[in-house]
Amino acid sequence: MATTCTPSASLSRQVTAGCDENAYKCYQCKKCTSGCPVARYADMHPAMIMRAVQLGQYDMIFDDRFIWLCTGCETCTTRCPQGIDIATIMDELKIMARAQGRIPAGTPSAAMLKLNYDSFVRWGRMWEVELITLDVLKRPTSVKNWLTLGPKMLLKGKINPTLKRGDTLAMKRMVQTAESITKAREAQNAGGQS
Ligand code: SF4
């Protein structure tokens, strides 16, 4: 059975309002997809996401786990002949998905990003020991992965067992500033749409 979609500019408008990037510049050359290290692990891939943004297909994006697999490596951004900052669009879509409570099942990376963020706010830096402990409490099955990964990360200096606090006040100020910018943008968007 053929599927149809009703194109809408609303998603692209929201993305542009949030991060100043224009998905309509994409002409589907797929250079982004061919360089993306996680494109093969989800139903969607970067070029498909761009197309879905152009057409306003919220469900295609938010029901898939691709945006949560995106590591933010920026390979796509570097390769795009149109100069689109695709990685920033992925971040914007994550913000929108979280705000709308549309995080699909099977995306532990989404929970991990939230733990990361909370850790930065609480300690002024990411404290890996807390992060791993909370992850294991939330997802007991992850203990197996951490038992394998943890020692390797420790040996490579990727885990610092001691808590050396960063500048928590500066971090909190930064978060407050970011949140007030987001609120101002949302108010501006709501005003523009009414
Ligand atoms: S590289 Fe740029 S123009 Fe090409 S498909 Fe990706 S986003 Fe579109």
Ligand code: SF4
């Ligand atoms: S930033 Fe995300 S979408 Fe872009 S290449 Fe890296 S993992 Fe893929």
